[in-house]
Amino acid sequence: MDPLTDSERDALSRRLAARREELREEVQTQLAKSEDPRVAGFANELAATEDWVLADILADMDIAMVTRDIAELGDVEAALDRVASGSYGTCSNCGEPIGWPRLNAQPIAQRCIRCQEAFEASHGKQGPPTL
Numbered sequence: 001m002d003p004l005t006d007s008e009r010d011a012l013s014r015r016l017a018a019r020r021e022e023l024r025e026e027v028q029t030q031l032a033k034s035e036d037p038r039v040a041g042f043a044n045e046l047a048a049t050e051d052w053v054l055a056d057i058l059a060d061m062d063i064a065m066v067t068r069d070i071a072e073l074g075d076v077e078a079a080l081d082r083v084a085s086g087s088y089g090t091c092s093n094c095g096e097p098i099g100w101p102r103l104n105a106q107p108i109a110q111r112c113i114r115c116q117e118a119f120e121a122s123h124g125k126q127g128p129p130t131l
């Protein structure tokens, strides 16, 4: 698999940044609607900060409605960190380029397709039943 070109990496990083904004807005909107005043108040705090340390702060709150968004937001943040550190587009497992086709379909991917399949097989995620 060929490594990403600069323009491919730029395009993906712009998509990731846009997705991050989208998710942040979604999470804030959902939290603001909460019946729990702590959660609603927290939504305002989030609006005022760039640095979201969501998992820790929200751990004890009733946030089922945003759990998936927050998980994806974490993946997007991690991908943007990899863009910043220069490791984006490289498989975290085998160190080979992940390649444009896979990243274009899944910009948050951190493993190449081969390692991802091996990972899912060994973790039994969405795999066939064992019995």
Ligand SMILES: [Zn+2]
Residues within 6 Å of the ligand: 091, 092, 093, 094, 095, 096, 111, 112, 113, 114, 115, 116
């Ligand atoms: Zn790999």
